[in-house]
Amino acid sequence: MAKVSVTPDPFVLVNYDSGVLASLIEKVASRVGVPDDVEIAIEVDEALPRPLIASYVDVDATSGGQGRVSIWCSGGNFEHPQYPRRFDDAGAEVKLAVDLTRAADRLGGFADAPPDSELSERQREAWDTSAAGRVARLGYAVREPLVRYHFRLSNGFGDAVDAVYERLWGADTITWADLDAACTETAAADARPTPKTRPGAQGASLRR
């Protein structure tokens, strides 16, 4: 089972329990394929509520060679949408499953992917779409229309972009090169006058 560390411990602005979060991460990491001997460190910025949702998932090199998963995320990621400051168990599980699937990707065929802070929003949402599709097929309660809306907002509204979405959602194996090519495809089909290309848009102004 992965060794997990949670910051902060304890939470003071929201009613989250670091131990509960750590246990959830251990359980989900194992299910989505993060190797047991990988360390996972998560830092939650508890001051950032819904709807300020952002996260970064990266892998740091370690002396052992396996790497260490480093996650930064806003507290809003785990917040119950109906009850402010309350931990949303079901929502957190799905969110972690997607993030940890991307962590597992980074440990595998995505070694050449840029760090999350350098991904364009187009790339980030495309990667999230691919991870969410795989997570859904593992049995997690992913809300597919929500994933689709996020993808469209960053990649464009149109049939050609939707076709790329379907491909990403349905792919069981994918590499960074596949994903980057998919984004080149959506960029070409994106008719918007000012496509979203700003790097790090997922959380550039949210992460301290």
Add this chain to the structure above:
Amino acid sequence: MKKMFPAEELARDSRFVRNKIEDAVFDPRNQALGKRDMGSAKLDPNRPAAAERARALMHGIFTGEIQALEGAGRTTFDFDETEVPLKLKLDMARQCWDESRHCEISVKLGDWMGSEIGEFAEQTFLYQAACAEDPVLRLTGVNRALEGLAIDVFNTMKEFGELSGDPVLAFCEDWMLADEVTHVKMGSDWLRRLTADDPERRERALEFQRTVDKLFSLGGFRGENEDNPIHLARRFRELAGFTDDELEELVKVSEESKAEAEAMSAAVQDA
């Protein structure tokens, strides 16, 4: 049927959860956030978490439409024809029809954006503002203040749809915006007619409108700066009967509301 129906008894199914505005005002995270440079608060597709901001706002619009329907519906029923002209009640009935359509559009827009009915908590202070015992206060509190806010919100969402290239959102918001201009105009026209010989009553009604406007500025939610997620739609408000002086006053009310909310939050944290 009960007249002057209380907000606590509004019918909702188990998908809906209500919370209070105080929960948001006294949230301990506010002070921590207030110390950070969060950049522009304007709803913009190029801002971080734009999709979630838009979804949350859209759900707020949806519950607002339900309450606007309930409020206009109550005005057709709560007063007899010695208190309000039948033609005013017919205008309110027409507004009910519009609000019903807006509810349906909002549900479909929620589906389009991946949201679920009741996903976010509902606050009922919109309906509460529609419960005044004097029908003229409802014209200012609901038709001029709240439907005026709806003009600002729909215009902001329409711009968001246009900027993000979302044809469905931009189209739907544009159509709903047109209805809201009509609702505000109804309020302006009826206020003038019903208080033509009673300036004191008109002033009371306008004072109530100022109170509601301040409440719905929600600590800087609406205004004309980058700090304000919702921007004042001056042109559409002019079409709905707002004067330049009234628009300037609205900007001032928004600034006051923001300053008071910040002071209140700081006082709570210091206590």
